[in-house]
Amino acid sequence: MRYNLFTLGELVKIRYGKNQKKVESQDGAFPIYGTGGLMGYAIEPLYDKPSVLIGRKGTISKVRYVDHPFWTVDTLFYTEVNESVVIPKYLYYLMSLLDLDSYNEGTTIPSLRTETLNRLEFSIPCIEDQKKVLSMLEPIDTKIKLNEELNDNLTA
Numbered sequence: 001m002r003y004n005l006f007t008l009g010e011l012v013k014i015r016y017g018k019n020q021k022k023v024e025s026q027d028g029a030f031p032i033y034g035t036g037g038l039m040g041y042a043i044e045p046l047y048d049k050p051s052v053l054i055g056r057k058g059t060i061s062k063v064r065y066v067d068h069p070f071w072t073v074d075t076l077f078y079t080e081v082n083e084s085v086v087i088p089k090y091l092y093y094l095m096s097l098l099d100l101d102s103y104n105e106g107t108t109i110p111s112l113r114t115e116t117l118n119r120l121e122f123s124i125p126c127i128e129d130q131k132k133v134l135s136m137l138e139p140i141d142t143k144i145k146l147n148e149e150l151n152d153n154l155t156a
Helices: 087-094 112-121 129-155
Strands: 001-009 010-014 030-034 037-042 051-055 064-066 076-081 121-125
Touching: 010 051, 010 112, 030 064, 051 087, 076 087, 087 121, 087 129, 121 129
Parallel strands: none
Antiparallel strands: 001 121, 010 076, 030 037, 051 064, 051 076
């Protein structure tokens, strides 16, 4: 595979989440995510394309991938991915390999800044090669999810 080097800033636009108070509702259809995971539901999405979510404050070590409309609060970045260069799920896998805690810039609460994230470098193959890699990784993810659901059912 041939790779090209890109900064994260060339691959995505990092966006800030927003306060959810005006959109949060028990009748909401769109998940609201914070650094700790699902926080509730919103009546409208903040963003509706596949995205890699990156902790801004608090739990910064785990990235998440979402492929459905969602809302993020202000402790969580979402990304607008340049899909002409990188497939969002492929970027998620790459970012999952990073030790984001090593980029912590907070004193009491772990924190990441967009300037720091934008400078991160990634070797990216062509879209066709990314698809080949995903064709091997996604079935494994599916199997892991099924096993987790089975374990949850057995525990219950």
